[in-house]
Each structure stands twice: as C-alpha cells, then as structure tokens.
Amino acid sequence: MTLIELHQVSKTYRTHGAVTEALFNVGLKVDKGDIFGVIGHSGAGKSTLLRCVNLLERPTSGRVIVNGKELTALREKELQQERRRIGMIFQHFNLLTTATVTENIAFPLKLAKWSSSRIRARVDELLELVGLRDHAGKYPAQLSGGQKQRIGIARALATNPDVLLCDEATSALDPQTTQSILQLLLDINAKLGITILLITHEMHVIRSICNRVAVMDGGRIVEEGDVLDVFLKPKHAITREFVGQVSEWPDDQFAYAHRGGRLLRIHFVGESTYEPVLYEVVRETAATFAILQGTVSRMKNTPYGQLLIELRGETADMDRIVDRLRDRGVDVEVVS
Numbered sequence: 001m002t003l004i005e006l007h008q009v010s011k012t013y014r015t016h017g018a019v020t021e022a023l024f025n026v027g028l029k030v031d032k033g034d035i036f037g038v039i040g041h042s043g044a045g046k047s048t049l050l051r052c053v054n055l056l057e058r059p060t061s062g063r064v065i066v067n068g069k070e071l072t073a074l075r076e077k078e079l080q081q082e083r084r085r086i087g088m089i090f091q092h093f094n095l096l097t098t099a100t101v102t103e104n105i106a107f108p109l110k111l112a113k114w115s116s117s118r119i120r121a122r123v124d125e126l127l128e129l130v131g132l133r134d135h136a137g138k139y140p141a142q143l144s145g146g147q148k149q150r151i152g153i154a155r156a157l158a159t160n161p162d163v164l165l166c167d168e169a170t171s172a173l174d175p176q177t178t179q180s181i182l183q184l185l186l187d188i189n190a191k192l193g194i195t196i197l198l199i200t201h202e203m204h205v206i207r208s209i210c211n212r213v214a215v216m217d218g219g220r221i222v223e224e225g226d227v228l229d230v231f232l233k234p235k236h237a238i239t240r241e242f243v244g245q246v247s248e249w250p251d252d253q254f255a256y257a258h259r260g261g262r263l264l265r266i267h268f269v270g271e272s273t274y275e276p277v278l279y280e281v282v283r284e285t286a287a288t289f290a291i292l293q294g295t296v297s298r299m300k301n302t303p304y305g306q307l308l309i310e311l312r313g314e315t316a317d318m319d320r321i322v323d324r325l326r327d328r329g330v331d332v333e334v335v336s
C-alpha cells in the first residue's frame, strides 16, 4: 500500500528578486512500512522535498497525497489535523530549551488537547520507548546530542503518526551515537510499523536502515530503487559516487597484474553469502581460482559478499563456471 505519493511536485523559491528552482516535477511513492532514504549533495533539494510532504513548504505545483488524503487540496484546518499523522525530527533537534524532557514530549499532545491524565500515560510510554525514563525532569541543555534526538523522536511519535519524516537526523551526532539513533529508528519501524522517510547526505545511513533509496541531484530524482540493487548496480554517476563512500573496495581494485586468467567480480546476496558456492562450482571443472579481494557486509538485515577472483584454466571451464555461478543466483561481472 502506498502511503506517501508526490505527483509532479515542483518548488520555486523567490526571494528578493532571486529565483531558485529547488524541485522539478518530482514523483515519489513510499509504501507503508518502508524506510525510504533520499540522498543527495547539499542544495540537491532534499530538505525542500521532505518539507513538501507535510506542506511545511507548499509546492509551487504538483500534488502531495499522504494516507490517501491529498494534502495540497486541504484547507488549513483539515491540514493541521492531517499533520498530526506525520511526525518530524530535525538535525538540530528543535527542542524547547526552557522546557523539561517531559514537557517537550507532552507539547504536541497539549496542542491536540489531550487530557492531562492521557498525556501523562502517553509520555511515560514514550520515555520508555526511547530510553529516557531516568531523564524525564531534565532540561535539553543537560543532555547529550543523542539524548536530545531521542526527545525529538518521542515528541514526533507522541500523537501516533503513521509517518516519521527525518531531516538529517543523525548529521550532528558522533558515529557511535548515530548508530544508536539509527537502531532506534529501525526498532520503531519494526515495532510500530511506522513508515520512515529520511533525507541524508551519508550513504552509510541508507545502507544501515533503508530498504528503498532515491538519489537527488539538481532538484530531480536521478535514480531510485531497492537499496541492495542500487548499491550493487548504481547507474547514475552521482549514485556511484555515493556508493563509493561506503565501498570496501580500494580504488586500485583493477590494478592487478594480469596473469592470463579471467578476472571476475562476484556479489553474493542473502544466504548464498555463507554457502561454499564458488568452491562447489569450480570443483566441477579442472580450473582453479585465486581470491584477490573479498568482503562480507550487511545491508540492513541482508548479508552480502563481494569477491574479486582470478580464474585460471581452459576457456570452456571458465565459461562453464560463470554460467553455473549465474544459475545459482550469484551476480557475476566478467572484468577481463
């Protein structure tokens, strides 16, 4: 089921006579339960895109549909109602500095006119969910960046939204804290079934938690797909650059002296990563192989392995090995 749809969304900013076209005819579909990542360089239009989803920024043209409701067609009052079903967290947390953790989390519930007893019960649940029970009475300034983002997450989830929008939510955090916040987002997605749309300029964020990714450049989506597919077969130059950020392959991967064999780049995805597929297939022939490079990593919950090998043997045997590997579902690229 599609939860978020953008149809031909364009956004032009006009400030003091200057015109900036931030989005051009962007189309996007995010399914229920997705963790959908949008990646791009600074100025690509990611923030504008994200803010168009809850109409913090109104598109110049195009339609935005969330949960089957066309937000771009709603009146202000109905829009406010629908916005409660869309939570948002920010890079710099946007907390009320003069309010305690509890008061920050309770804030949207007060706006939604919940009774104080319901608010108390809900805030307790949220404190538990984000692991801040022991800090309820503290002020944001007394907490670390990671803890502040946890307050942001609890506040965003307070009204039980269906969608969580994340605007560079981990960019201000150190690597270890980033991992704990990403893990929390994964847990929330799994436990509450909440759909997450995030923007980032860091490919490791996409690799850690997203199942879908869109790559933006110059106000357009230039590539989109399942994270695994985009990682293993990036098409656009910008995508290849982002994938390169997290590649375990050194740049000089092809700088091996060629000894007359056949160089293969092999990707194993899923359970085949842990199976002796290569050994079994080569053993059926008189050929041998040398491993030149290899890694095993994880993309969200899917293991994947990459190997650079050199096959040595008769041409017919080497052809057969490539065919048999492909038969067994292994992705093989003949490099030379």
Ligand SMILES: Nc1ncnc2c1ncn2[C@@H]1O[C@H](COP(=O)(O)OP(=O)(O)OP(=O)(O)O)[C@@H](O)[C@H]1O
Residues within 6 Å of the ligand: 013, 014, 015, 020, 021, 022, 040, 041, 042, 043, 044, 045, 046, 047, 048, 049, 201
């Ligand atoms: N409120 C605004 N008024 C005028 N121009 C804007 C406004 N917001 C963004 N822009 C311009 O629109 C373009 C896209 O900006 P946007 O912030 O959406 O990109 P981004 O990919 O999120 O970049 P960053 O990661 O640096 O925030 C940029 O050229 C930016 O200068």
